[in-house]
Amino acid sequence: MRRYLRLLVAQLRLSLLVAAAYRTDFVVDAVIEVLWTSTVLVPLLVVFGSRAEVAGWSFGEALVVVGFFTLLQALLEGVMNPSFVAVVEHVRRGTFDFVLLLPADALFLVSTGRFHVWRSANVLTALGILIVAFHRLGGPPSASAVALASVLFAASAVMLHAVWTMAMCSVFYAVRTDNLTDVLSAALDASRWPSTVFRGATRFALTFVVPLGLMTTVPARALLGHLDTETCAIALAEAALFALAARAMWRRALGRYASASS
Amino acid sequence: MSLARELAVVRAFLRVGTVGALTYRAEALVWLLSTTMPLIMMAFFGAVAADGAIGRYGEREIVGYFLATFIVRSLTASWISWQINLDIRAGSIASRLLLPAHPLLGYATESVGAMPVRVLGSVVVAAIMLALLGRGAVTGDPVLLGLACVSVTLAWLLSLAVSATIGALAFFVGSSAKVMDAWLAGLFVFSGYLVPLDLFPAAARPWLDWLPFRYQIGLPVELLVGALDRPRAASLMARQLAFVLAAGLTTLVVWRRGLARFSAHGG
Numbered sequence: 001m002r003r004y005l006r007l008l009v010a011q012l013r014l015s016l017l018v019a020a021a022y023r024t025d026f027v028v029d030a031v032i033e034v035l036w037t038s039t040v041l042v043p044l045l046v047v048f049g050s051r052a053e054v055a056g057w058s059f060g061e062a063l064v065v066v067g068f069f070t071l072l073q074a075l076l077e078g079v080m081n082p083s084f085v086a087v088v089e090h091v092r093r094g095t096f097d098f099v100l101l102l103p104a105d106a107l108f109l110v111s112t113g114r115f116h117v118w119r120s121a122n123v124l125t126a127l128g129i130l131i132v133a134f135h136r137l138g139g140p141p142s143a144s145a146v147a148l149a150s151v152l153f154a155a156s157a158v159m160l161h162a163v164w165t166m167a168m169c170s171v172f173y174a175v176r177t178d179n180l181t182d183v184l185s186a187a188l189d190a191s192r193w194p195s196t197v198f199r200g201a202t203r204f205a206l207t208f209v210v211p212l213g214l215m216t217t218v219p220a221r222a223l224l225g226h227l228d229t230e231t232c233a234i235a236l237a238e239a240a241l242f243a244l245a246a247r248a249m250w251r252r253a254l255g256r257y258a259s260a261s262s
Numbered sequence: 263m264s265l266a267r268e269l270a271v272v273r274a275f276l277r278v279g280t281v282g283a284l285t286y287r288a289e290a291l292v293w294l295l296s297t298t299m300p301l302i303m304m305a306f307f308g309a310v311a312a313d314g315a316i317g318r319y320g321e322r323e324i325v326g327y328f329l330a331t332f333i334v335r336s337l338t339a340s341w342i343s344w345q346i347n348l349d350i351r352a353g354s355i356a357s358r359l360l361l362p363a364h365p366l367l368g369y370a371t372e373s374v375g376a377m378p379v380r381v382l383g384s385v386v387v388a389a390i391m392l393a394l395l396g397r398g399a400v401t402g403d404p405v406l407l408g409l410a411c412v413s414v415t416l417a418w419l420l421s422l423a424v425s426a427t428i429g430a431l432a433f434f435v436g437s438s439a440k441v442m443d444a445w446l447a448g449l450f451v452f453s454g455y456l457v458p459l460d461l462f463p464a465a466a467r468p469w470l471d472w473l474p475f476r477y478q479i480g481l482p483v484e485l486l487v488g489a490l491d492r493p494r495a496a497s498l499m500a501r502q503l504a505f506v507l508a509a510g511l512t513t514l515v516v517w518r519r520g521l522a523r524f525s526a527h528g529g
Contacts, residue, residue, distance in 0.1 A: 028440055035447040043303065043457050047310050055309040182296040189302050197309035 007104060008112055015115035030121035037125050040066050040192050055196040062194060063133035064223055068153060068216040069192045070126035075157055076188055078119025079112070080164045081181040086113040091171050096257060107165065107250055130223075141223050149223035152232065155239035156215040160188070162239075162246035163210065169253035191216040211238050271363040272371055279375015297335060303456055304328035317461045318489070326399040327458055329391040330486045333384045334479055335455065337377075337414055340421040342369045343442045346429025351436075355524070366426055366517060373422065401488030409495055410485035416502050417482050420474065423509035430513070433520025448473075454480025460489065474509070477502040 019026050044066065048059040057065070087110045090096040099109050134140050141149070167180050190198075190206055195213030198206055206213030218235045221227040304325060311321045319327065346369060349355040358365040391399050401407055428445060431438035450456055453475035462470060470476055481498050484490050490498065 025436075025440075032440060032443050032447065035444060039447060039450045039456060042451050043306065046457050046461050046463075047307075047316070049463065050316065051310060051313070054306075054313075179296065186296040186298040189299060192302070193306050193309075198305050199308070202305065 004104070004108060007108070011112045012115060015117055019117040026118050029116075029118035033119060033121045034125055037070060037122070037129075040069065041129075055194060057194045057196065058137075060133050060136035061220070061224060063129055063136070064220040065194050065216050066192065067126045067130035067133060068156075068219050069188075070122050070129060071153070072156060072160060072191065072215060073185075073188060074119045074122035074126065076160060076164070076184060078116045078122070080161065081184065082114040082116045083111055084164065084168055084181050084184075086110070087168055088171055091257070100254075100257075106254070107247070110168070111161065111165075137224075142225065145223050145225045148227070148232070149219045152222050152227075152235055153219040155236050156219060159211060159215060159239045159242050162242035163187075165246040165250050169249050172253045172256040187212060188215075194220070208238075211235075211242075214238065268363070271361075272367065275363070275368050275371035276375045279372035280378060281375075297332060299450070299455065300328040300332040300335065303331075307458075317458070319458060319461075322395060323487070326391065326395050326487050327483065327489075329387055329394075329399075330483045331455060331479065332387050333391075334414060334417065334482045334486070336380045336384045336387075338418040338421050338478065338482070340373060340418070340425040342373060342422065343425040343429035344439060345369065346426060347432040347438045347442075350430075350432040350520075350524070359521075366513065369426065370422055400486055403488065403492070405492060406485050406488060406490070406495060409499060410482055413482040413485050413499060413502060416499075416506050417478050420502070420506045420509055421478050423506065423513045424474070424478070427509065427513045427516050430516045430520045433516075433523050449475045449478060452476065453478055454483055458489075459484075471498070471501065474505045477505050 044059065044062055047054060048062070052058065054062065087096070090099060090110075100106055102109060164184060167184055170180060187210065191212045195203065195206060195217040198213060203213065214231075214235050218227065218231060222232070304327075307316065307319065307324045307328070308321055310316050311319055311324050315323075346355075349358060355365065358368060361368060401410070424445065425442070428438050428442045431441055435441075452459075452470055452473050459467065459470050459476060459480050476498075481502055485495055
């Protein structure tokens with residue numbers, strides 16, 4: 001465990017050094033990230049300009065969901081998607097052999113292979129959104145709500161990583177899958193609103209098939225102190241189930257890899 | 263070069279685009295799958311409209327608006343800025359300069375070649391739209407319907423010109439991909455892609471007419487769903503045409519000046 005933590009720090013330091021070499025790019029990218037946040041906020045501002053509630057959520061409560069969405073987006077686009085592109089390059093060039101030969105878990109190595117450090121600006125934006133949200137709601141959340149929300153957000157991150165791993169397995173079956181990262185980002189967009197805005201089959205699919213709807217709404221409800229035990233248990237069980245399924249799929253997909261040197 | 267030869271070159275480029283799109287079918291499918299935003303916005307505004315119409319949009323109008331947005335976005339999106347940016351940075355633009363046609367014509371016709379796959383996706387969505395909402399989903403005014411078709415073409419030309427101009431900025435800066443990223447953020451917010459423009463606060467609406475974004479997505483959508491009357495449609499289409507001409511001219515100027523700075527590899 002300690003070895004993997006050291007490895008993570010080393011990989012992160014390498015990405016930081018690369019980012020520090022292009023400081024102007026770092027600032028420009030961070031500004032663009034903040035611009036993109038407006039794509040979530042503008043629809044909310046327009047709608048809540050004439051409505052007090054949407055699907056049972058007030059403006060402040062919906063902002064909490066947006067805060068968690070921005071955090072997950074930072075994770076997907078700052079850590080997972082850049083690593084995805086690195087894996088595609090490795091498999092195409094045949095250099096994936098070197099990853100497999102390293103004395104560490106291959107999935108861990110590819111998951112932490114490349115970071116886009118400027119996406120960390122999104123973490124600050126998310127914290128800003130959460131602060132504004134609770135200011136509007138009239139006060140900060142309780143310590144126990146913060147603790148529960150943190151656990152459930154970690155479960156959401158595990159679930160997102162599992163979905164990402166399943167998508168990454170396609171690299172071993174098809175040639176051009178770089179733009180699957182766009183599909184992942186587009187799919188995550190479904191979690192920018194509280195899950196109750198979706199109805200019928202879409203709601204069922206986003207809750208049980210690919211639980212994108214739960215990823216942001218569940219931690220948000222926990223932070224707001226509205227979460228029931230049953231939903232909490234379902235979210236944790238789904239995260240564990242997805243992680244196990246993704247690991248099994250990854251092992252199976254690795255079997256398809258035809259080494260460049262053989 | 264004779265006209266017949268020009269046409270033969272264009273035909274060859276079109277074939278390259280179509281064959282490329284057919285060879286990488288999965289890629290085209292993935293692109294369509296990643297155009298989920300209109301559907302996500304439809305769910306959000308659908309939930310809003312369920313509690314009572316917002317502006318002129320009831321639940322039915324919201325579904326029609328965002329399905330039309332999906333169709334227009336599929337038909338008009340242009341990604342050539344990334345290709346041009348890559349070609350300039352990698353130096354492979356040099357080989358395009360040796361071809362017997364202007365490189366911009368090559369990029370444009372390759373985009374047209376990829377169109378059949380996009381049209382197919384759009385036709386499916388249009389069929390769903392008509393099945394869900396009936397004929398009332400699109401405008402009953404034949405003039406507006408005709409203008410919508412012209413406007414989609416102009417929107418595609420505008421997107422192409424903007425994309426080519428931003429791509430050609432790579433002649434001057436290290437990478438133009440970030441400029442495109444910033445443009446896309448503006449496009450999403452101010453084009454009607456995420457929020458119908460008539461729902462913006464009254465004070466902001468006149469400004470939206472003077473930004474180019476509306477003419478890339480919003481105007482064809484509004485024409486298609488009958489959100490505009492004829493005089494307003496004519497006035498906005500005149501502006502759309504002006505933006506297309508201005509963007510086309512800018513593309514040519516930026517391309518020429520940029521090319522003068524380009525030093526080819528292996529020369």
